[in-house]
Amino acid sequence: TGHVVKHGRSRAVRTGSHEERLAAIEAIGTYAVACGARFAPQLPSALPALCAQAQHPNPQLRAATANALAQIGRVLGDLAQGIPSSDQQAASRLAEAVAQSLSEILQHPGSSAALRCALQAKEDLDACD
Numbered sequence: 001t002g003h004v005v006k007h008g009r010s011r012a013v014r015t016g017s018h019e020e021r022l023a024a025i026e027a028i029g030t031y032a033v034a035c036g037a038r039f040a041p042q043l044p045s046a047l048p049a050l051c052a053q054a055q056h057p058n059p060q061l062r063a064a065t066a067n068a069l070a071q072i073g074r075v076l077g078d079l080a081q082g083i084p085s086s087d088q089q090a091a092s093r094l095a096e097a098v099a100q101s102l103s104e105i106l107q108h109p110g111s112s113a114a115l116r117c118a119l120q121a122k123e124d125l126d127a128c129d
Helices: 016-055 059-082 085-107 112-128
Strands: 002-006 009-013
Touching (some): 016 059, 059 085, 085 112
């Protein structure tokens, strides 16, 4: 997927890789939930790739990103219950990255679906506190 700027607005250009990117985003969230705490070692590499999609011009990809971030947020919430104190700072940084990416999605205009997903994800994260 690429994007074109026309009249000052960014527009998504759909290509064959759009579906692949969407499937990858959804897979990250699904794997996180399916693996639960066992997914934790993958978070430092998976989360930056996912967070990078928060500002994608395509609203469908931003909505999928918000859903995946919500799933990862729930996994982080579950991890927080029994995490050793030595890992709490790293877990906190990961949770901050999730929250920051959700904020970026909320600030991006143009997609009510992405906004709804991000708001729901934020509520889910707030419930983890």
